[in-house]
Amino acid sequence: MMAELFETRGVRDEPAHWDAMALRVAENAARESGRGAFEWLAQSRAGWIAASLLLAAALFSMTSAGDPARTRGSEWVEMVAPGDDVGKQMAVSETPPAVSSLLVQTRGGT
Amino acid sequence: MRVNEDARADAELLAATERGDGAAFAVLVRRYIRSATLLAAQLLEDRDEAEDIVQDAFTVVHRRARTFDPARPFGPWVFAIVRRLAANRRARDARRAGLLELFGMRELAEPPSMDGEEAILARLDGAAALRAMNDLSPMQRACIELVVLRGLTTQEVAAMHGVSESTVRQHVFRARASLRNVLGDQGGTDDG
Numbered sequence: 001m002m003a004e005l006f007e008t009r010g011v012r013d014e015p016a017h018w019d020a021m022a023l024r025v026a027e028n029a030a031r032e033s034g035r036g037a038f039e040w041l042a043q044s045r046a047g048w049i050a051a052s053l054l055l056a057a058a059l060f061s062m063t064s065a066g067d068p069a070r071t072r073g074s075e076w077v078e079m080v081a082p083g084d085d086v087g088k089q090m091a092v093s094e095t096p097p098a099v100s101s102l103l104v105q106t107r108g109g110t
Numbered sequence: 111m112r113v114n115e116d117a118r119a120d121a122e123l124l125a126a127t128e129r130g131d132g133a134a135f136a137v138l139v140r141r142y143i144r145s146a147t148l149l150a151a152q153l154l155e156d157r158d159e160a161e162d163i164v165q166d167a168f169t170v171v172h173r174r175a176r177t178f179d180p181a182r183p184f185g186p187w188v189f190a191i192v193r194r195l196a197a198n199r200r201a202r203d204a205r206r207a208g209l210l211e212l213f214g215m216r217e218l219a220e221p222p223s224m225d226g227e228e229a230i231l232a233r234l235d236g237a238a239a240l241r242a243m244n245d246l247s248p249m250q251r252a253c254i255e256l257v258v259l260r261g262l263t264t265q266e267v268a269a270m271h272g273v274s275e276s277t278v279r280q281h282v283f284r285a286r287a288s289l290r291n292v293l294g295d296q297g298g299t300d301d302g
Binding site: 006010019023 | 132136139151152160169
């Protein structure tokens with residue numbers, strides 16, 4: 001009767017029960033622990049922190065290296081720009097050149 | 111070979127587990143599953159939750175087999191994992207209950223009542239046994255339960271609860287004395 005008042009009252013205490021439970025637990029544990037690092041990354045707090053740091057590092061490297069699409073575009077513009085100084089300056093420069101500088105260059109170039 | 115008939119030491123079984131020997135791991139689990147489950151049941155007061163925690167604990171053991179120091183005993187390691195997981199589970203349940211209470215859903219936060227608990231209490235001869243139990247500290251109750259009712263050694267119980275063997279013996283002694291005081295006068299006996 002006293003046993004019914006203790007916390008383990010619901011626990012079956014027979015060797016056959018423990019044998020079966022041990023096999024089940026061992027099998028599940030082996031399966032669960034074999035799921036690998038990706039699941040750990042997805043489930044653990046440390047995994048989320050690691051993933052966030054990686055993402056931040058990737059973003060930083062992208063922004064610090066400049067816009068690759070823009071760089072590629074600039075290369076194309078330079079490639080197809082006219083060969084003469086004035087034409088090249090007008091095609092490549094991001095802002096329109098001053099008229100006076102064009103005149104000076106044109107005179108100097110011819 | 112049955113899972114409880116292997117004379118290899120714990121560290122050997124764990125090393126074999128690390129090499130992918132599932133049978134060795136099953137032997138190791140069988141060796142500790144009873145005490146681990148009883149410990150979890152004491153900490154969580156729920157058999158199903160206790161079995162969940164034990165499953166999780168052995169999953170941790172399997173995953174971290176490589177990190178285990180073979181010079182140290184295996185039992186205290188696995189029991190420490192059980193205690194930590196049980197503490198986490200209790201904290202989670204407390205947070206959940208707090209949230210439910212916050213949103214006025216207290217009745218859902220109440221744990222389901224133990225099957226037949228009221229019936230058991232109703233069958234008790236008076237309130238003496240209940241009073242005797244309530245007079246025990248949680249550790250006295252835990253120790254006398256494992257030593258007297260479940261037949262574990264004081265050494266095993268000490269490892270399970272992470273205390274010294276002499277502490278366990280003290281708890282058992284005081285619990286026995288307390289139960290005798292309350293029940294003795296009324297003709298009741300404790301199971302030890």
